[in-house]
Amino acid sequence: MSNRLQTAQIRDLDSRHHLHPFSNHKSLRASGTRVIVKGEGPYIFDSEGKRILDGMAGLWTTNVGYGRKELADVAYAQMMELPFYNTFFKTTHPPVVELSRKIAEIAPANLNQVFFGSSGSESNDTAIRLIRHYWVLKGEPKRRIIISRKTAYHGSTIAAGSMGGMSHVHQHSYPVYEGFRHVMDPYWYGESFDGETPEAFGLRAARALEDEILRCGPGNVAAFAAEPVQGAGGVKIPPASYWPEVQKIIDKYGILFLADEVITGFGRLGTWFASQYYGVRPNIITFAKAATSGYLPLSGIIIDDKIVDALMNHDDDFNHGYTYSGHPVACAVGLKNIEIMEDENLLEGVKNEKAARLAAMLDKFKDHPIVGEVRSVGLLGAIELVADKKTRRRFADPGRVGLICRDHFFREGYIMRAVFDTMVTAPPLIWKEEQFKEAEGVIAKALDMTYRDVKGEVAA
Numbered sequence: 457m458s459n460r461l462q463t464a465q466i467r468d469l470d471s472r473h474h475l476h477p478f479s480n481h482k483s484l485r486a487s488g489t490r491v492i493v494k495g496e497g498p499y500i501f502d503s504e505g506k507r508i509l510d511g512m513a514g515l516w517t518t519n520v521g522y523g524r525k526e527l528a529d530v531a532y533a534q535m536m537e538l539p540f541y542n543t544f545f546k547t548t549h550p551p552v553v554e555l556s557r558k559i560a561e562i563a564p565a566n567l568n569q570v571f572f573g574s575s576g577s578e579s580n581d582t583a584i585r586l587i588r589h590y591w592v593l594k595g596e597p598k599r600r601i602i603i604s605r606k607t608a609y610h611g612s613t614i615a616a617g618s619m620g621g622m623s624h625v626h627q628h629s630y631p632v633y634e635g636f637r638h639v640m641d642p643y644w645y646g647e648s649f650d651g652e653t654p655e656a657f658g659l660r661a662a663r664a665l666e667d668e669i670l671r672c673g674p675g676n677v678a679a680f681a682a683e684p685v686q687g688a689g690g691v692k693i694p695p696a697s698y699w700p701e702v703q704k705i706i707d708k709y710g711i712l713f714l715a716d717e718v719i720t721g722f723g724r725l726g727t728w729f730a731s732q733y734y735g736v737r738p739n740i741i742t743f744a745k746a747a748t749s750g751y752l753p754l755s756g757i758i759i760d761d762k763i764v765d766a767l768m769n770h771d772d773d774f775n776h777g778y779t780y781s782g783h784p785v786a787c788a789v790g791l792k793n794i795e796i797m798e799d800e801n802l803l804e805g806v807k808n809e810k811a812a813r814l815a816a817m818l819d820k821f822k823d824h825p826i827v828g829e830v831r832s833v834g835l836l837g838a839i840e841l842v843a844d845k846k847t848r849r850r851f852a853d854p855g856r857v858g859l860i861c862r863d864h865f866f867r868e869g870y871i872m873r874a875v876f877d878t879m880v881t882a883p884p885l886i887w888k889e890e891q892f893k894e895a896e897g898v899i900a901k902a903l904d905m906t907y908r909d910v911k912g913e914v915a916a
């Protein structure tokens with residue numbers, strides 16, 4: 457279609473017939489959209505031929521980059537062989553079995569069984585239901601509360617949206633589902649006291665979980681749910697003291713741990729899962745996005761043997777599933793995607809080289825007049841924009857300056873996402889020195905242009 461319709465026509469039809477996710481529809485209609493027509497390696501191209509370096513890997517998805525013929529070939533072959541069959545009727549098929557086995561192999565040792573869906577939201581809904589079912593099977597039906605964090609994003613369905621902490625996501629589901637609580641984020645730059653070290657802050661943030669468990673009554677708490685690194689919340693990287701303390705608290709109260717690895721899964725930190733990077737022990741990992749590098753919708757949860765044992769030892773049904781649970785084409789592409797990462801040593805590349813390269817790239821901007829902090833882990837990075845570097849004072853009207861900056865980035869040919877006034881990046885795992893250099897050049901320009909636009913608001 458994009459080849460046949462002129463850009464103006466596409467924009468017009470888009471505005472009249474296509475409703476976008478997470479948008480202010482009035483202003484989107486006024487501003488219009490950019491039409492993306494092609495992807496190649498680390499770049500996307502718009503309908504006017506502009507090449508843009510994709511610093512968000514799509515939407516934290518496209519870890520192996522665009523234009524992978526191997527993935528298209530596998531999808532084609534699987535569509536010709538068996539494009540669809542369900543896994544409801546005591547039926548299975550080779551792609552779902554092969555991918556499940558492979559995921560069990562790369563996941564932490566105690567997670568060996570996979571339940572599939574199509575989106576991260578679905579997989580979190582699955583996890584919520586399975587966690588509560590588990591506690592019923594264990595004879596502790598009162599354990600229903602799931603504790604999450606204040607700026608967590610776990611998806612847009614009503615259950616996953618309620619588990620997430622973002623108030624603007626809760627807004628349209630009012631009243632949100634019962635049974636979720638939200639504690640502080642491990643966000644040192646934004647929430648530490650004057651002079652509080654990252655170490656001390658990390659412990660304080662972890663202990664907020666314990667305080668909440670005690671407030672709820674430990675016998676009522678089913679699980680703690682968290683992203684190892686909060687992504688959509690603004691690439692909030694926990695201080696080193698946070699996860700060990702959280703794990704201790706989880707163990708002390710015997711609650712389950714749901715690690716939402718929808719962003720961090722499949723190599724983003726240079727390990728298959730960020731749980732392995734941080735040495736935490738989830739009972740459930742949820743994944744999506746980079747499971748197929750975004751080439752097809754596929755998500756799932758990887759489940760602890762002890763939960764599977766509970767299912768096997770009881771006669772009760774678990775009444776949950778999706779038509780596309782274990783879709784054969786998506787599974788075949790998922791398996792090939794993992795093979796590509798293995799064949800090209802993409803995880804080692806992140807671990808041994810690219811994580812440090814991203815950190816070095818961001819570090820160059822830490823002294824810029826509107827930059828409060830830069831931070832990164834693996835291939836997840838952030839730049840905090842502030843009006844006053846010394847006091848960490850934000851700009852008035854949160855998000856305004858982030859959008860100004862985001863637009864400069866786009867115009868200059870590199871995509872960074874604005875989370876309010878935090879610019880975030882998640883490059884694909886295939887970046888080479890050339891892309892880091894290119895990104896560095898654009899960051900310098902985009903920050904300077906943003907500074908020029910808001911200079912009057914910046915502390916001297």
Ligand SMILES: Cc1ncc(COP(=O)(O)O)c(C=O)c1O
Nearest residue numbers: 575576577609610611716718719
């Ligand atoms: C950590 C996390 N969990 C869940 C989701 C929801 O995934 P989806 O948009 O595929 O439903 C997202 C989406 O960005 C996410 O970042």
